[in-house]
Amino acid sequence: MGEVHFVGAGPGAVDLITLRGKMLLERADVIIYTGSLVNPLILDVAKETCVTHNSAYLTLDEVITLMVEAVNRGFEVVRLHTGDPSLYGAIREQIDRLNRLGIAWDICPGVSSFCAAAAALGVELTLPSVSQSVIITRYQGRTEVPAAESLASLAVHGATMVFFLSAGMVDTITADLISSGSYSADTPAAIVYKVTWAEQKVVRGTVGTLNEMAQAAGITKTALVVVGKVLGTEYELSRLYAPDFSTAYRQGSSVPRADTEKGDL
Numbered sequence: 001m002g003e004v005h006f007v008g009a010g011p012g013a014v015d016l017i018t019l020r021g022k023m024l025l026e027r028a029d030v031i032i033y034t035g036s037l038v039n040p041l042i043l044d045v046a047k048e049t050c051v052t053h054n055s056a057y058l059t060l061d062e063v064i065t066l067m068v069e070a071v072n073r074g075f076e077v078v079r080l081h082t083g084d085p086s087l088y089g090a091i092r093e094q095i096d097r098l099n100r101l102g103i104a105w106d107i108c109p110g111v112s113s114f115c116a117a118a119a120a121l122g123v124e125l126t127l128p129s130v131s132q133s134v135i136i137t138r139y140q141g142r143t144e145v146p147a148a149e150s151l152a153s154l155a156v157h158g159a160t161m162v163f164f165l166s167a168g169m170v171d172t173i174t175a176d177l178i179s180s181g182s183y184s185a186d187t188p189a190a191i192v193y194k195v196t197w198a199e200q201k202v203v204r205g206t207v208g209t210l211n212e213m214a215q216a217a218g219i220t221k222t223a224l225v226v227v228g229k230v231l232g233t234e235y236e237l238s239r240l241y242a243p244d245f246s247t248a249y250r251q252g253s254s255v256p257r258a259d260t261e262k263g264d265l
Contacts, residue, residue, distance in 0.1 A: 002077060011195050031077075137161065157182070170191070186207070191217070
């Protein structure tokens with residue numbers, strides 16, 4: 001029998017798929033890809049005999065049927081998801097079905113779009129004294145969010161926040177962030193559209209200007225919203241590289257240093 005490989009395609013750019021992911025695509029007999037999000041150019045590495053299916057037109061039952069038929073014929077199947085399949089990839093429901101059917105599977109991780117967005121913005125999402133946590137979430141739309149994970153509940157932490165699948169609801173995100181009291185209207189914010197694609201747009205501003213920015217740029221989908229003071233310029237230096245900080249590899253000295261830094265973003 002064949003096997004099913006869940007592969008993360010990365011954020012969009014063809015050269016940001018992992019080496020393992022590319023190898024699995026090259027040897028696949030069947031590829032079922034998320035056509036609404038995956039860059040179709042990534043499929044160019046598939047062999048000529050490979051059969052591809054766009055899952056944007058399929059139901060879960062139809063996807064599973066394709067997998068089962070292929071595996072029973074001894075074929076290798078790649079289920080290609082955008083970014084990293086562990087984030088909003090809907091892989092759990094597929095895996096549970098495969099487990100019940102006794103079909104072997106594995107997961108090849110991919111570069112998540114939130115990592116690519118940080119790269120496009122040229123920022124570190126965690127900075128000493130600013131934020132040591134990143135909250136990855138989505139605003140409630142047609143798919144509900146657990147009550148304990150409402151934006152009002154998450155915002156109390158004041159951490160760096162990255163919103164997936166929420167670009168069309170920037171106005172309500174802005175209102176909820178400000179009303180939470182943890183993010184003022186002048187808190188730095190950004191919208192990154194189709195990160196790493198040729199059409200990529202990076203728009204910077206503040207929580208208060210998020211909606212205006214999105215409208216001016218014509219961004220309503222396929223974008224990440226990033227919010228937090230890490231997008232600003234002030235932070236504390238890492239203790240790891242302080243001259244007076246001892247590690248297993250270096251003995252610290254008593255040389256003083258400035259504790260803060262101001263960047264030029």
